[in-house]
Amino acid sequence: MPKTLPAIDVSAPICCAPVSAAPMSDDAALEVALRLKALADPVRIKLMSILLTAGDGEVCTCDLAVAVGLAESTVSHHLGQLKKAGMVEPTRRGMNVYYQPRADALDALRLVLDPNCCR
Template structure:
């Protein structure tokens, strides 16, 4: 059964102070690196793009898989990586 995954509220700050404000501590550097790593795949960037343009009705994994031309299992894997990075949240 397809799952609907809402986007995380992007109006709230998801990061730290600007990088130029001061040298990053280890935890902050790791957090930023994990988010960048999650976006280091073109499929994941496309998934985020699709989710950001959703009209609010929600998008199921089947529709996302069709949009990116992958199986639902592979799409779910990519969504899982985005979820681990705090970029999407399960419904």
């Protein structure tokens, strides 16, 4: 049975120094690793890609399921893992749940991994 991700505070993006700045503390390394682990799945990467390129900024779970060719329950599981890691934010409207990416969390993760990236 796969391990579940430990609970982490996702109210703010990663707030630690870049990995190249100095050896990381155990807590900071865990925080980064949990987010990377949540992204380390081809379906989740594809879901993030769809969400990041969505014109209106949010996409219904039902539409995401069609886009990746999986059952809505499976897509909901993947989105739940991304939500636990602070990568996406859901909004419920009636029976549907719409997701949008948390760009601030992704930018913070990028900066932690390589502060000189994309300048």
